[in-house]
Structure formats: structure tokens, C-alpha cells
Amino acid sequence: MVGLAVRLRELGAEVRVCAPPDEEFVELLAGVGVTMVPTGAPVRPVVSSVAPGSAVGLAQRAADLMAAQFETVAAAAEGCDALVATGPLPAVAGARSVAEKAGIRFVYVSHSPVVLPTPYRRPPARRGQPLPDDMTDNRALWKLDAEIADAMFGEMLDTQRAAAGLPPVDSVRDYAFTDRPWLATDPTLDPWQDTGDLDVVQTAAWMLGNERPLPAELVAFLDAGEPPVYVGFGSMPMGSLKDVARVAVEAIRAQGRRVVVSRGWADLAPADDRDDCFVVGEVDHQALFGRVAAVVHHGGGGITTTTARAGTPQVVIPQGADQPYWAGRVADLGIGAAHDGPAPTVESLSAALKTALSPEAGARATAVAGMVRTDGATVAAKLLLDAADGGPTP
Template identity: 75%
Template sequence: MRVLVTTYGARGSVEPMVGLAVRLRELGAEVRVCAPPDDEFVELLAGAGIPLVPVGRPVRPMVTTVVPGSAVGLAQRAAELIAAQFGPVAAAAEGCDALVACGPLPVTAGARSVAEKLGIRYVHASHQPVILPSPHQPPPARRGRPLPPGVSDNLELWDVDARNANDMFGEMLNSHRAAIGLPPVDNVRDYAFSDQPWLATDPTLSPWPPTGLDVVQTGAWFRPDERPLPDALLSFLDAGAPPVYLGFGSTPVGAPEDVVRVAVEAIRAQGRRAIVSRGYGGLVPIDERDDCFAVGEANHQALFARVAAVVHHGSSGTTTTAARAGAPQVVIPQGADQPYWAGRVAELGIGVAHDGPTPTVASLSAALATALAPEAGARAKAVADLIRTDGATVAARRLLDGVR
């Protein structure tokens, strides 16, 4: 059996798909992954022993230069992503039995078109529930397409979202479909999602309420990570009480120096040391004191088990990894699905959702005091026992059983 996995995005979009690919290979499938050609993904796939088919432009320069929420250049990027699905992705899918796609709508709609043309199974995968139509939640606004004010009915808003998606991507997609002999689609979003999308999130952290959409929730997809922590980091961890981790991953933050200064001062106010993760924003400690340590790429599964709390942006991956480690969290959401995950952390009692994307020393100190209290720690450890670790295996088996 041959499976192609395609995705486009930053680390949070690629790493779970690598986790799925590893499990598929362990179950006997031949698998390759289409992903951006960034050096970090080349290294990630090589380390996992999974062939990489580089697709599109490097994603890191775009993430770090595009103004959040801006639609400038969106049409060009969408056209490139759609063309890539009908080009190198389609070539990689030749001879495959199944195609699993994750990422922006131009990627998934194009990928399903390729699967349709080849007559192979297609699965849409999502690592965030907020993009799936549901009467229980409104859709996220698309870049340059704000939702109409004064409309509170979620289903009506999802209808607006479908029309926006058609306006933004319909003509691009259908021109490529026509070129390979496929008929046009009149609902790009729902076509990409299919009748049975997969939701790769943990059911305790992210319960999916029943809807008219037949969502398959598999659990989160973890990449097996047995890498030891760097010696210098281990020495820092061993030199005192568990520190507080600070990191925003691939999410850009305004004025990174100010964010680090505020965070480190708030961490010190709690009598704690700090680990500062550089991430895409290039965060660095504010001074030379020995109570702060800067870290680059590292095994978060191992690191989060050694910290007192995790202060982060609220991506699905970081939230789930911290919850799995039993580490209390302070989530400072910057956008996208991050407010959702911040809310779930607060609702579960495993940490604090910071009010707004720009903390002050006072606001973050208060949030940390709550997260570092014994009650939050005990609750985080209790929830950790409920987090599923077999999501990628469940998904891999389901995929292979459905194709055989």
C-alpha cells in the first residue's frame, strides 16, 4: 500500500503529519510527505526516515513577514498552492492508494481534485476544530473577508464563509480541474472537507459535539520523539527548581524584545527561572543573568515534563504537548485558533487564558500565580492521564483498513 501525505504550513501543520507517516510506515505502508522545502522540514523528515517531496516556497519567510490578518499577496499565494497540488503533488500521488491532506483550503481542495482524478481515497485532516462547520461555533474570518456584523446565527455565518471561499478560490481551482478533465465544483470548502473529515485533536482537550458533519476524531497525532535534551539545557534544568518555559513557536509577536522582557520579569516575580524558546520570532533573554536559558529546536515532550509551567501562544500542538506532560499553562493567544485553545485550557482548569495578546508584567504575573498554584498543577497532572497518545496509530489503522 502506498500513501501520500500533503500539507503546507509552519511546524504545527507539518509535525503531526510526520507522526501519521511514521505510524503508517510501521504498519507496512509505503509513505511519502509533500511539505514546504524549509531546512527544518528537510531535517525533520530525514530524521524520521520519511521521503520528502518539497512543494511550494519556504514557509518561514512568509510567516515572519506577512502582517497578521493582511490579505496582501493572498491571491498569488493561493494560486501557487493550488498549482502545486496539480503539479508536484499530483506527480507524487501517481501509483498511490490514498492521499491525506491538511492545510489551507487551496491545498486540500487541490489535493482532493488530484485524488478524484486518480480514483484513490482522499482524507481531509484538521488539527484545529474551529475550521469545521458547526452550529456550536462561528467560522473564523478569512483574510480580507470579515464576517458580517450583527449576524449571530452560526449556520448563517458558515453559509457566508462558504460563499467567501468560493469567491476567493473557486475560479482558480476550477480552471485547474478543467485542464485535467474534471467538472467544476460549486462549494470549494465543503468539497475539500469531504463528507467525513478527520479531526486530529484529543477528545478531552477538544471534544467535538455532534453535528450534521460526520467528523472522525482520532486523537492528536504525535511524532515519536526520543531525542535527548541538549547537555547545556539538562545542566540548566538540574541546577535548580523547575523553570517556566516561554515560547511562541512559529507565531509572530509584535515587539519580541518587549514580550520577552515582560515575560521574564513576570517569571522572576514568581521566584522562578526561565527557559526562552527562540522560535520564528528569534526570542532571546533580556540580560546575561544565569536564571534564563535560550533554547532552539528541542524535544518538547521531554522538556515540558521538566518545567513548572508553559507560557505560550496556544497552538494545538503546544497546548496538547503541555497537557500530555501535565504542565500547567498560561496561553497568550495571538490569533487564528489560539483563542479556542486558550479557552479550553481555562475551562479544564489546567492553566490560564490571558486576556489579550499583549501581556503586562502585572497581568502575566497574576496569570502565572494561578498556573503555579498547587490546584492547577494537580489538575494538569490529572488531565494528563486522560490525554490519548495513540491518535496517529488510530488514524493510520483506519486509513489502511479503509483502503484494503
């Protein structure tokens, strides 16, 4: 989203980004000079305190998130020509309502294909609402998913809309996603299959573009030997990653490689202080990943795309959400390995690393890197501005 904001500004538009007030987001937006409007509560405390998949407290969090759209986002949208929204369904449904009330264009963008209805895959289960294992008709499952979404969020949305003078909606999910959602994923890594049900606009992934310098100490570590293996799990919580740093370091050392460990939100760290490991905080993955031998990660769409763009093999250890999908794509493309399950052992991760570090995976990763598009944010920005100038509605 920051990548889109920067491209829009470069093309002459005024941009405001509404985002949770986590320190990482504040610093990122400040670093590129984009106006940030803090919206809702910080995300990191929720990620750190809520068990993966748990629905405890979900209704209140959803209600608060939706209310923030009708309050903070509505104020930020005053005088704007368009509102682009992504994120959890309650937020997106609230954001579209804000755009409807203001009479401005609305675009929903997904950074993962798995949430968009398609007969080619099952919908992901919503928190606390498992889908029947014995149902195999994907169209029927997506219809059920819409009904579940209405049961979870319909009343709170209609209550907020009524207060804003708006009528109720028939389907929360379909209203939020619109019939022409944008998909900000790379078509090589994620080839969307058109079904005629949705007019999906696939722009390619939105990348920030300009590399930020790496810390001098990290550069010195990289320069001191053969390329290391990077291990990082982003915003995944500690609960699901209790032993992963120890296992990963041991497995990587078994391959004769040094290690770069990213702390992430789980605060990962090696079990010892040997000089073959280097621990980093927030760094620019675009600048780093071209200098490592492989990337071990959780399989978010962003890090999967960034690694593929760097031409570096990867090992995906999916923890949930859309991550098993991206793990499968990495394996199918031959640009690395998909670990079976979220909790690796030294043996299982060693096997995956052998695949990723093989000459075949390296050659394939290099080839695919040349296919990954870098213009997604520019494409999206031009679509928005063309529509503002009287062109086709995005």
C-alpha cells in the first residue's frame, strides 16, 4: 500500500494513508514522506496476544475496526476522489460504506487470491467458523462463506450504516469486495483463473521500489564469507514459532552455511552467540535478499514475491492464512521447497534446505526472477488517475 502511495504521489496526486499506529508503519510512511492518518488500535499487541485461529474477542475487535472506518477514515476521505481499501472484511466493508456516503470511487484490493470467490479452491475458514469437511462443491462453500460473513458482521455493519444514513446491504462480503476487485499479485507467481463471476483486475504486486541501505554491520557480515541463509517470520507470533530459530540455525549450519536471523514480532534469536549468526531487526528485504543463498520464511505474499524477484531460492514454512497457498506455488514453480506443516524439525528443514540450495532450484529461481513484474504499483496508480480524469472506472 505504501508502494501505491509513493507512485501516486510521483504522478502528481495527493495521498493519505490510513493505517494502524504501530511504530513500524509510522516509521515506514515517515521514511517515504507520505501523510499517515493513524486508524484504530495497534496491530502488534493483538497478534502477540491472540492465539492463531482463535475467535476470542473477535466480535469486539471487528466492531472497533469497523467503527474506525466510519470515524477516522471518513474524516480522512473528505475532499478525496477515491478510496482504496484492503485488510479484514469488517474494515473493508466499513471503508466502502464511507466511500458510498462521500460519493467517491471505491476500490477493494486483495494482496492474496485465496479470499476471492472462485470455483477452483475452497474458501479459507473464518475464525471460529470451520467449514464442513464433507462439502466438496466449492461454489456451495463460497455461498456458505458469504452467509457466515453476514452472520458475523452483517448486524454491526448495518447498524453503522444506519447511523450514517445508509441502507442495509444484502451481502457483507460481496458488498466489500465489489464485482471488480483488484488483485495485487504477480501473474507468474499467482496466475488468476478467470471464472466470469468476478471481473478481477490483476495489477501485479505492489512494491515500494527504492532500496534502503542495509546497516553497516550487516553489510560487513555479508562481506565476510559465503552468502548466508536468511530466516524470518515477519509478524507471526511467538506461540507458533517457539523453537523455530533453534531448529533453523541448526539445520542451516548442517548445510555449511552462515545465518541471518530476523527478530520479527516473535523476537527470534539464536540459542548461542557464535559468530556465524547475525540478528537483524527491520531491514529492506529488496536490498538483502539478493545477497543471501536462500530465504526461510512463513509464506506471506509480500516476502514470497520479494524473494522470487531477487532470484533467490526459498523455503516456506506456512503458519496459516494464505501461506500454504504461497508455499504450494513455490514448490510448483521449482523455486524452492514447501515445508509440510508449521513446526519443522532439524531433519525436515534440512531436507527442505537441500532442495532449495540445489543447483536446479537456483537456476529455476533465477529464471523466474526475470518473469516477476515490478510495475504493479505504477499500473494501479495510473488506473486510479485515469479514472479520476474521466477514463474508465477502475
